[in-house]
Amino acid sequence: MTDARPAPSGSLTEEELTGLDAHWRAANYLAAGQIYLMANPLLAEPLRPEHIKPRLLGHWGTSPGLAFVYTHLNRLIKNRGLDAMCVWGPGHGGPAVLAGSWLDGSYAQRYPDVSRDEAGMALLFRQFSFPGGVPSHVAPQTPGSIHEGGELGYSLAHAYGAALDNPDLLVACVIGDGEAETGPLAAAWHSTTFLDPVHDGAVLPILHLNGYKIANPTVLARLPQQRLDALLRGYGHEPLHVTCADGDDPGTVHQAMAAALDTAADRIAEIQRAARDDGRAEPPCWPLIVLRTPKGWTGPAEVDGLPVAGTWRSHQVPLPSVRENPEHLRQLESWLRSYRPEELFDEQGRPRPPVLGAVPDGDRRLGATPHANGGVLVRELPLPPLERFAVPVDKPGGTLHEPTRVLGGLLEALMAATAQRRDFRVVGPDETASNRLQDLYQATGKAWQAEVLPTDEHLSRHGRVMEILSEHTCQGWLEGYLLTGRHGLFSCYEAFAHIVDSMVNQHIKWLKSASALPWRAPVASLNYLLTSHVWRQDHNGFSHQDPGFVDNVLNKSPRTVRVYLPPDTNSLLVVADHVLRTRDRVNVVVAGKQPCFDWLTLDQARAHCARGAGIWEWAGTETGHGEQPDVVLACAGDVPTQEVLAAAKLLRGQLPELAVRVVNVVDMTRLMPEREHPHGMPDAEFDALFPPERPVIFAYHGYPWLIHRLAYRRAVHPRLHVRGYKEEGTTTTPFDMVVRNDLDRYRLVMDVIDRVPGLAVSAAGVRQAMADVRTRHHRWIREHGADLPEVADWSWSG
Incomplete structure (x- = not known):
């Protein structure tokens, strides 16, 4: 964001307001159409039951709010020439994000059959949550995404991982209020303590409070604003509030959102300028937007005599029986026509110029950013020759070494070799030195933006070792870092890797799905080093003894997963060199940190590991x-x-x-x-x-x-x-x-x-x-x- 221009003075012009509202209405129309329609995409004739999908799948409730964010991020990016991406956290916002990428043309760029016209719109509608089509969540198939919508709780950590070592990147992150109740999300708020305003980009959280989960109210939506603000300020954020309600004048809500985004962008630019130009070292207070919208905003207000918009009933499909119930069919047609599609699309189904007035060009489009297709950015790691670190073995079992301590020397050299390009990080839950990897501190410190005391060691505002006592956050940071084109290693006590069982499951699914998409380039692998393992946790006891993480991993896609158990120091070096070179894999390496007999020379280890x-x-x-x-x-x-x-x-x-x-x-x-x-x-x-x-x-x-x-x-x-x-x-x-x-x-x-x-x-x-x-x-x-x-x-x- 160093090249960001100041925000334009004054409020939005009438032309800007008209264009933003047109884009938002178009996105809402496309989102609802994906859930319901398999024919008649432009409503060129009255809706009939055969135009409706036989199985209505998908989620409407969060979609209009996400479409609203997509619309306004477009404007911010275009007006300021920003390099930006967005992590879409809510679990069921697929229709809105697919609509945004179809409107900005990035969807047709990846899937030429889904063109920006009536035929492409019909295919966009039909394929959604349809056999042979695309998932209902934001998924690998969605251009511009690095986050599966079903991964509740991981969005904010993914966003910070994407921002690390990307100094000119703004990462917006939409956090659903249901998602905000999860443990991984709660821990990820602490990421402000680790974000370096000099070398890293910025994360702009957008806390989307629509009030409800599937069937219950959400905690943060019911907090009084004073308590919510105190919570967010404690995490290192200055909240900016945008509150919308059904029936609000469109001009009012668009003005409010545009002003909030401009203010946030100005504050981010000032934080980065002060750190980069003035050397200011105080921990900054980063902006955050609290966006309150009704759940199911702009959708049916009432169905079968029960309130829907603004309630939990709009979470999935507001009108569930459209094929069978003539009244539901009538309501659906009225709802879709309320967006005035004839004003938004011409006779061929192409978006009219006002709809696209605020859409950025080229790679600045949210659906086209290369940062969300990290394989196109990733570079080979400058791994040093193993001969520099291999231990001499004159005869099997004649000497002992601590395998991970020797590996630490290799990682230190790699960290030093990437000092300028800054595309390699090591993450772990407060265990880097405990796992004998402390040689890393000769090349870099531990990332830290908070207070530093004289008794502290190795803390650095610009460090590239990341330690937080949250395995969830470590995993989320690293996934975001890898998916945006960089490399890394997750070091963890073996027993506590189980904490991220569900996260690695989702990442493996992501890699499997992404590998089937020719436009997604392979990314660097997610590499685990599990040490302090079961057989040498005799001093910590039963709670620290569990070797079952590999069982979970080996249940997953054979194309993606690998598990290595090197028997000694030289074989660990060979395995580490191998996994750090791989792509699109989840590699689990289990190795001890205690003195271990040396069995193999380096050449023997290479041959043995190859077999x-x-x-x-x-x-x-x-x-x-x-x-x-x-x-x-x-x-x-x-x-x-x-x-x-x-x-x-x-x-x-x-x-x-x-x-x-x-x-x-x-x-x-x-x-x-x-x-x-x-x-x-x-x-x-x-x-x-x-x-x-x-x-x-x-x-x-x-x-x-x-x-x-x-x-x-x-x-x-x-x-x-x-x-x-x-x-x-x-x-x-x-x-x-x-x-x-x-x-x-x-x-x-x-x-x-x-x-x-x-x-x-x-x-x-x-x-x-x-x-x-x-x-x-x-x-x-x-x-x-x-x-x-x-x-x-x-x-x-x-």
Whole structure:
């Protein structure tokens, strides 16, 4: 907004008022037409039942208010030459936003068949909420959108994410008053504390209070204005009020909205000028518009003797039985004709000039902004060579490193390399240093605009590490940042990633839908680093122990989701380098922050991660002469890998004649059949890794049934036995966590003896010795408060 011109003095001219009202009426007509009509789009003849859709779907209640906002944002953008976009938060505002993009021509630009004429209008109407058509929400199919309307609560965080590192961008964000009751939205108000007026753009929240949700009043709409203003000022906003009512003079409401937007734009421009030119450091108070409109504004006032406009009854379809009820059909025709479509569209259905008088041109149109199609803006990340950060590995298990601490060095270099272009951020809920990523602070601080005390560390008004104790807000920021063409990483304690389960679900759905649209260019992937994980949360206890986020993710679209469990430091570097280069994916990387044995050199890690799953020949006791192993010990995750290798070492000493194969899995989707996932293994390759006639003991990082679900169609599945987390947790020692869940090395050796034919008798003494160690372990930790010496001091090479 640095180039914004001052607002024109005085009130709107009569010509401006006429044009704005014409555009708004046209948008309302198109919105209602989408809900009801499948023919006769210009009302060239009286409405008949066959002109009406057989199933009436969609939502009218919020649409006229959103159309009003679209109309006035057009004027603001055009008059001031702004670079702007809008995040449409209300869940059911699709008809209004589709109408706005059809009027500004961006819809026909993306879908040439839906042209700006009668034929295109008919198709616009017919396709809405119709089989083979478009959804009723603002969705990926909607030009100019980065936010699915059904994602209640995420709009404001998405808007701030879009504004980060976009200094010349104004992001308007319409917040529905039902949406404003959600936890994610409530936390997102705190984003003002993190928005840098020098390097970031501006967010203009428009709190749209129409009074009702589906069937109940909304909280903020019923607050007295003094209390509402106090709440919003506390969040760092100066509210500007626009109140509209049915029957208000159109000139009055348009003048009020135009004045509010001009005032807001002036204040934003002054805040940015003071910060950028004068170096003003005080936290600004950003403008916000409170727009009060009746729910179902301009729609039917009464239906079947009951009030509709201005009530919850207008939320969806105000006239529900138009095909069957002649009175409803009459009311619908009267309602549609009240917009005077003959004044708005010519005989060919094209918008008349006054309708388009305030519509911006080219990429400044809300439906055409490249910021809402971030794949056209995204650039490759300047990732540094991994050789700079890889740890030396002379022999497997000879050294230990903290994987995420080493990764922090890579991220610091990447953050430094993007210092000028500012298109990479790391977000997380107050855990960056806890997750051993503190090297990032050598390149940038933590974003912060509030008071700074002498005891604070690493806070910076221009920082690009984002920390707030709200996983919802972190996720929303990052999604908005990625969808507008940038890159990022979400670092989180593993157990608390579940807080954003529904948000990642929606983002995966967005990516899946967007990938089917040729005009939407691929965006950078949403990358999770889950650390402080279940097996090393022994000190925080049961509440911090839950590895199930990957289960949720792997339920989703195979085209979109990937899950990686690197077993050591170098493999984590390789996986991180890979996921940061991908597009249109949700990548989940689970890696520990505690000291972990180094198993692979960088070259070995590259080869192993490229395979996704492979045999570690150095760890097993196979002959290598083409004979099948007696048993396969498989593992996925750093702690399970250590326990499997410890079990393999025990078997090597106790049962040297046993042929043991060790298989490590990095890419969990490799376990799926190739017909089910792009990374899935063909059956022949899977059977070569896991011979169908041999028992497989699989030590898995998370819940055991996930492995069964991924591999249930494989020939080996009847002989597959999985150990993993089974909800046995507490504050205890690290090794006791694996013992409690039967994932420990001694239990794995017992599983081998139980499942390899003939060993139950011949190796009974070994099995008893393993059970005895487990018993001794329980006594030892209760007496000493630490793990057995042979466990605490264990190493592969020792």
